[in-house]
Amino acid sequence: MQRLLLSNYSLLEACKLAESLEGTAPEYVQVGSASRLRPSPSTFFGRGQVEAVQARVAATQPHRVFVNHVLSGVQQRNLERALQRPVLDRVALIIEIFSQRARTAEARLQVELASLEYKASRLVRVVDAATGKRAAFGLAGEASEIVSARERGRSGSGAGGLGGAGGQGESELQLQRRRVADRRKQLLRKLEEVRKTRGVQRAARRRSGKPQVAIVGYTNAGKSSLLSALSKCGEAEAGVEDKLFATLDPTLRRVMLPGSGRDVVLSDTVGFISDLPTQLIEAFQATLEEVTEADLLLHVLDASSPQVLQQRAAVLGVLRGLGVPEARLREGVIEVWNKMDQLPGQLAAGPVAGEQQLGERQLPPAVEALLASDAAAAGYRPTAVATSVLQNEGLSEVLAAVESKPHPAQQPAEMVAVRQPAAGAAPAPPAKLTPQVVLHDRANLVALPTIGCMVLAGLLGYIDTLLVTKAFIVYIVGDLFWLILEPKAVPSRPRVIIWHHAVTFLLLQIPLRHPQLGRYTCMDGLIEWNTFFLIARRQFPRCYRAFNFLYWATFYPMRLALFPLLLPLFWREMQNGYAWWETAAVMGTQVSLCIFNCWFLIASWTRRR
Numbered sequence: 001m002q003r004l005l006l007s008n009y010s011l012l013e014a015c016k017l018a019e020s021l022e023g024t025a026p027e028y029v030q031v032g033s034a035s036r037l038r039p040s041p042s043t044f045f046g047r048g049q050v051e052a053v054q055a056r057v058a059a060t061q062p063h064r065v066f067v068n069h070v071l072s073g074v075q076q077r078n079l080e081r082a083l084q085r086p087v088l089d090r091v092a093l094i095i096e097i098f099s100q101r102a103r104t105a106e107a108r109l110q111v112e113l114a115s116l117e118y119k120a121s122r123l124v125r126v127v128d129a130a131t132g133k134r135a136a137f138g139l140a141g142e143a144s145e146i147v148s149a150r151e152r153g154r155s156g157s158g159a160g161g162l163g164g165a166g167g168q169g170e171s172e173l174q175l176q177r178r179r180v181a182d183r184r185k186q187l188l189r190k191l192e193e194v195r196k197t198r199g200v201q202r203a204a205r206r207r208s209g210k211p212q213v214a215i216v217g218y219t220n221a222g223k224s225s226l227l228s229a230l231s232k233c234g235e236a237e238a239g240v241e242d243k244l245f246a247t248l249d250p251t252l253r254r255v256m257l258p259g260s261g262r263d264v265v266l267s268d269t270v271g272f273i274s275d276l277p278t279q280l281i282e283a284f285q286a287t288l289e290e291v292t293e294a295d296l297l298l299h300v301l302d303a304s305s306p307q308v309l310q311q312r313a314a315v316l317g318v319l320r321g322l323g324v325p326e327a328r329l330r331e332g333v334i335e336v337w338n339k340m341d342q343l344p345g346q347l348a349a350g351p352v353a354g355e356q357q358l359g360e361r362q363l364p365p366a367v368e369a370l371l372a373s374d375a376a377a378a379g380y381r382p383t384a385v386a387t388s389v390l391q392n393e394g395l396s397e398v399l400a401a402v403e404s405k406p407h408p409a410q411q412p413a414e415m416v417a418v419r420q421p422a423a424g425a426a427p428a429p430p431a432k433l434t435p436q437v438v439l440h441d442r443a444n445l446v447a448l449p450t451i452g453c454m455v456l457a458g459l460l461g462y463i464d465t466l467l468v469t470k471a472f473i474v475y476i477v478g479d480l481f482w483l484i485l486e487p488k489a490v491p492s493r494p495r496v497i498i499w500h501h502a503v504t505f506l507l508l509q510i511p512l513r514h515p516q517l518g519r520y521t522c523m524d525g526l527i528e529w530n531t532f533f534l535i536a537r538r539q540f541p542r543c544y545r546a547f548n549f550l551y552w553a554t555f556y557p558m559r560l561a562l563f564p565l566l567l568p569l570f571w572r573e574m575q576n577g578y579a580w581w582e583t584a585a586v587m588g589t590q591v592s593l594c595i596f597n598c599w600f601l602i603a604s605w606t607r608r609r
């Protein structure tokens, strides 16, 4: 069993945080009040306070010590030396809780990135005094690998001499740094895929015209409970749990507004906390984009918490830090003052801070104070609703408040672009799915597999390749005219695609005259499967990963291997008594298609980057 010690900062929350670590039964020591602490740069606590903790550590023999502040690397290392135990600061503890909660691959990636960023900033050795071994802190396992090379060098100097050990130490530090940097790059790449997938899914939801409403708030305020109650999905499904950071992945549910019958999409995401580690915010960009991209925010507050005002300020701070515009904070936020049932004798559920209702009801002192301060500050005047999700009260008021908010006019789909990415991450592609594109895509989702199957059947000898050539020509001519008449039917570069179709049309004329060439043009036709995966990837965002994989798995062998391979095959065939202009047409068009494929590859890569 682990026991932890902590200093006072916000004791209640600190205890909850420490208890949130699975398998922890913490013991608390208060070494000073936050207001009176003047942090020492070397050990954070003053000498007397360190001695008090040392005495307590000697008496209780905890495995680790948790200090409920953000410590510098030096402070952490010196405290570890003084206490002879691993010391977790607030950031490390929160990251560790996140890592224990992470269930999905996406959450694990994000937590790993956060912990890597944290560790990269403090490559220090952590020693378990009890065993004398290096001990993991923060995230189990990995942390123990990252040790201070300078420390190593020093400890090795007794045996091996200063110079040699120091040099070895430095190179080891560099090695560790490089490993961290390599892994970081890898994680960023994977997370970029996640962001892209989410961006595409969001764009698809936007096209459906449903306003996006994100539930935000301090951890444990009741966000998932609200989602569960409004969407009538089960609590387990919504991830309701009485622990901090129970929710890490976004959960989306459709909810119908009773007045208009209109649907909105509600998303529940990770909860916030004061001093939320910046590493976590940056790593959770993919998840937090559900918040920054939302049309409306439902800010859930735990009205029963004595810290509710600080929590509210912390959440607003995080939202601002995420880049949510001030205008959205002023106009696009509904505050849900939850857990009203825990305030003895307090108000019945209902609006508490609508402009007319101010002061008309018996408000909890916290809300009173808030309204007074907001009135003084002027400007930030959210609609507020009091609820007790547990007792099913105030929910219809929440929906009415959502309904009353003007939703931003729907932007044209081509304007919908994913916002600025996290530092170091690549931008996701804009979603350019106009109705013209959607219609054209849908037609192709039927036509392309049909042509693809005919081509396969022709190659396997089940149907005449002349028939395949004719069907192929019908498709190419149809699509060519479609694009000439409506160039906006494709997301980009219609002229290049028109040129491609014209070249293909020309190539297909020769097997019409010489059916023996049909099997080669059938091979060319296999490419339509690749085009099908490209369009399916765009049109079925839920299956983005699968279609993306199939797209790239067929791209290289077909476009970059098969097409050039057909050049010598065509050439050999054309030696058997064809007119010179037929040879020139076949070779010229096939070379053009190879060039088109190279261009296509470069364009795809450029877009990815």
Ligand SMILES: Nc1nc2c(ncn2[C@@H]2O[C@H](COP(=O)(O)OP(=O)(O)OP(=O)(O)O)[C@@H](O)[C@H]2O)c(=O)[nH]1
Pocket (backbone or CB within 6 Å): 217, 218, 219, 220, 221, 222, 223, 224, 225, 226, 239, 240, 241, 242, 243, 244, 245, 246, 247, 248, 270, 271, 272, 338, 339, 340, 341, 342, 387, 388, 389, 390, 391
């Ligand atoms: N008394 C009371 N408890 C509530 C109310 N709403 C939610 N809870 C409880 O508060 C606890 C936390 O609820 P969640 O919905 O999981 O909170 P959350 O904000 O999603 O928490 P995280 O995902 O961990 O950030 C659960 O035990 C709920 O049953 C309420 O209106 N009154």
Ligand SMILES: [Mg+2]
Pocket (backbone or CB within 6 Å): 223, 224, 225, 239, 240, 241, 246, 247, 268
């Ligand atoms: Mg939750």
